[in-house]
Amino acid sequence: MSNVPILNIRNLSMTYHRLNGEVKAIEKIDLDVYQGEIIGIVGPSGCGKSTLLSIIAGLLKPSSGEVILNGKKVEKPTKDIGYMFQRDLLFEWKTILENVLLGLEIQGRVTEESKKVAEKLLETYGLGDFKYSYPNQLSGGMRQRVALIRTLMLEPKLLLLDEPFSALDYQTRLAISDEIGLILKKENKTTLMVTHDIAEAISMSDRIVVLSNRPAVIKDIIEIQLTVPKGIWSPINCREAPEFRHYFNKIWKELDIHVK
Amino acid sequence: MLNKDMSCEHYRYLKKIKRRKQIITITQVSIFVLTLILWEIAARMKLIDTFLTSSPSDIWNMFLHMAKNGNLAYHVGISIFENIVGFTVGTILGVIIAIGLWWSDFWAKVLEPYLVVLNTLPKTALAPIIIIWIGTGYSGIIVTAVVTSIVITIMNMFNSFISADENKIKLLKTFGASKLQIFTKLVFPQSIPAMVSTLKVNIGLSWIGVIVGEFLVSRAGIGYLLVYGGQVFQFDLIMMSLFILTIISVLMYKLVSIIENKFINWHQ
Numbered sequence: 001m002s003n004v005p006i007l008n009i010r011n012l013s014m015t016y017h018r019l020n021g022e023v024k025a026i027e028k029i030d031l032d033v034y035q036g037e038i039i040g041i042v043g044p045s046g047c048g049k050s051t052l053l054s055i056i057a058g059l060l061k062p063s064s065g066e067v068i069l070n071g072k073k074v075e076k077p078t079k080d081i082g083y084m085f086q087r088d089l090l091f092e093w094k095t096i097l098e099n100v101l102l103g104l105e106i107q108g109r110v111t112e113e114s115k116k117v118a119e120k121l122l123e124t125y126g127l128g129d130f131k132y133s134y135p136n137q138l139s140g141g142m143r144q145r146v147a148l149i150r151t152l153m154l155e156p157k158l159l160l161l162d163e164p165f166s167a168l169d170y171q172t173r174l175a176i177s178d179e180i181g182l183i184l185k186k187e188n189k190t191t192l193m194v195t196h197d198i199a200e201a202i203s204m205s206d207r208i209v210v211l212s213n214r215p216a217v218i219k220d221i222i223e224i225q226l227t228v229p230k231g232i233w234s235p236i237n238c239r240e241a242p243e244f245r246h247y248f249n250k251i252w253k254e255l256d257i258h259v260k
Numbered sequence: 261m262l263n264k265d266m267s268c269e270h271y272r273y274l275k276k277i278k279r280r281k282q283i284i285t286i287t288q289v290s291i292f293v294l295t296l297i298l299w300e301i302a303a304r305m306k307l308i309d310t311f312l313t314s315s316p317s318d319i320w321n322m323f324l325h326m327a328k329n330g331n332l333a334y335h336v337g338i339s340i341f342e343n344i345v346g347f348t349v350g351t352i353l354g355v356i357i358a359i360g361l362w363w364s365d366f367w368a369k370v371l372e373p374y375l376v377v378l379n380t381l382p383k384t385a386l387a388p389i390i391i392i393w394i395g396t397g398y399s400g401i402i403v404t405a406v407v408t409s410i411v412i413t414i415m416n417m418f419n420s421f422i423s424a425d426e427n428k429i430k431l432l433k434t435f436g437a438s439k440l441q442i443f444t445k446l447v448f449p450q451s452i453p454a455m456v457s458t459l460k461v462n463i464g465l466s467w468i469g470v471i472v473g474e475f476l477v478s479r480a481g482i483g484y485l486l487v488y489g490g491q492v493f494q495f496d497l498i499m500m501s502l503f504i505l506t507i508i509s510v511l512m513y514k515l516v517s518i519i520e521n522k523f524i525n526w527h528q
Contacts, residue, residue: 057434076436083434085427093449106435106445154435 005032006190007056007158012065013215014051024215025051029065031209031218033158038184038191040201043211044257049194052216053160056192057083069158079107082156086163088147090135096122096146097131103154114153121149125183141172148180152187159184161193165200174236177204181235198255202226202247203235210254220254222247314495319503322496336504339470339481342398343512346405347466351459353406354413361414362421362447363439375415383408384472396477405469409462416461420454421447456520463512467505 012029015022025048033039043049054060056067058077067074069081090099100118104110122128125145135143144164151159164180165173181204184191195201201208202224210219226241238244296316302308303315310318326332361368386407391400424447432442474483482501489497 054430059430059433077434079436081434083431085431087427089425089428089431091428091446091449093452102445103435106432106437106441 003034006035006070007031007033007192008068009033009056010066010068012052012055012067013063014048014055014060015063026055026211027215027217029216029218031221033190033192035190036188037206038181038193038204040205040208041192041194041211042196042198042201042208042251042255043216044213044255045196047211047214048216049211050162052211053083053162053192053194056158057081057160059083079103079154080157082151082154082159084147084151084159084161084164087167088135088140088143090143090146092135095132095134096127096138099135099146100150100153102150107154118149118153121152122146125149125179139172140168141176144168144176145179148183152183152189157190159189159191161191161195163194163196166196173200178234178236185233198248198251199239199244200235202244202251203238208247208251210251222250310495311493312495314499318496319499322500323503326500332504335481335485336508338398338478339474339483339505340508342401342405342470342473342481343463343466345402346469347409347459347462349402350406350409350466351413351455351462354410354458355417355455357410358414358417358421359443361418362443368418375411378411379415383411384468387469387472387476391473391477401470401473401478401481404473405466408469409465412465413458413462416454416458417451420451424450452523453520456516460513460516463516464509467509471505 009029009031013027014025016025029052031039041049041052051060055062056074058067058074058081061075069078074081090096091102094102097115097118098105100122101110101115104114119128119131122131125148127142127145127149130138130142135146138146144167148164165177168176177200184204193201193204205224208222208224210222211217212219224247226238226243226247228237228241299308299313300316303310303313303318323332361371384404387404390403390407394400394403428446429442432446437445470481471483471486474481475487478484482505485501486498489495489501
């Protein structure tokens, strides 16, 4: 982890305008993110987590404030930022290999070389036999892995994950979050991950940002330090760490969720 | 599918399913054949007036007669030509206009009520005007066929275009896709199934346009045979034309289905 942040979020606010009034989604968010960090973002549902990611990705224009990636202001989608969605969003009429190459295809950068890279990544992550299959022949977990490889193919400097596992069933979700956590660490990807699953956030993140109810402000930023024996780090093993429960309770209290 | 390890019970199960399928097919065919036989018998025994109903053997003789002197191929050929041009032009033009509406949200909103009104209007009611404006030859008939299919094509295709997954559009935007790329990579390909089903509907609609057009003006075509048969009270000719019309439209529909199955292996 270097000391220079690669992403600065400065004083970010966002207000939505609707016919029946205006809604403040997020207010005065400040955050620095360092190379190789995985940051979990948790908050009550509907608090503006996805809005935050959309702004960072350059898909939405904030009402005020700015997002700076590697010293450059983000104003529209850039190829340095990879966005992974809740659903895999694979194109049903394209083969797995074509799906993985979609980003490069849009940017007109598909070459023999990039095809080889894609095939190798598929191979590495256990999808080598499915290169020429169609998405409907794959299980939910496999599809989500394809979606990650599609994002990685663009070699983004920053990855944004928007509840990437919430469309999966619980077992698949555990297995895939474990795998993807390992992949992100292995590729040393700086990542912002929105989730509503506290345990998932603790097991995968280096730091967790807790957001408040709407309008979302940063309530707390929690540094996660789990005692996991060296060499066997993985999100699943992180759940075994003695500090896990402590973090869980702390975040749960901060979220202050009441079911009315 | 045959498996040596198949249990007796499973074998009986498969046999039962197959048997049921056979019985359905046999019943379907028998209804048709029986109707023809009863019709023929009733005609021969003078239970029905063949002057008003014709009979299968008379229809068949008429068919042979017209097939031999080349009239049949001539009339059928003209109608098929008008129909194919009609639904092809109607579909292509409709898709192009739908693309324009997808492109411009403003014009889509402005034109929406006009499309809804045009859609409720029976297009064949416009046939007399079209024929006066365009002329009484093939062109008038073809334009009538185009008009019957184009409005529904625009509406179906536009609805299919705008039903493209918002999140997939967002995904493409994160890749830096232009509006044209969003259209060519996502919106259009995901609408191909809708386009094929619209094409199927259009074959039928275009036939309506062609037949009505021919009723009004033509000196050739299946519609002309029907009108002529009616005027000279020749039911053999009317019935034969109806049979031919049915067979052709079923064949065309089937053809599109075959193309559909071949090209859309990812769909379903």
